[in-house]
Amino acid sequence: MKIKVTGLNYRFDEEGQTLSVEVQYQGRENGNSFSAYVVLENKNFDEMTRTDFENEARKTISEWMKGSE
Numbered sequence: 001m002k003i004k005v006t007g008l009n010y011r012f013d014e015e016g017q018t019l020s021v022e023v024q025y026q027g028r029e030n031g032n033s034f035s036a037y038v039v040l041e042n043k044n045f046d047e048m049t050r051t052d053f054e055n056e057a058r059k060t061i062s063e064w065m066k067g068s069e
Helices: 050-067
Strands: 003-012 018-029 032-041
Touching: 003 050, 018 050, 032 050
Parallel strands: none
Antiparallel strands: 003 018, 018 032
């Protein structure tokens, strides 16, 4: 299944500092679907690229899947 990023949103505080980045994923294949919404927090966002956000979010999803049964 090809899972694509469908959204990338930034949340800022009053001083303009990035508080969090929200990454949304969606995929469909053979009648099956997958969607995920990941909120990244407590990172050095100013040093991160879009690819970094996607990689961090995928790591989070992977950890969720390892913990599910």
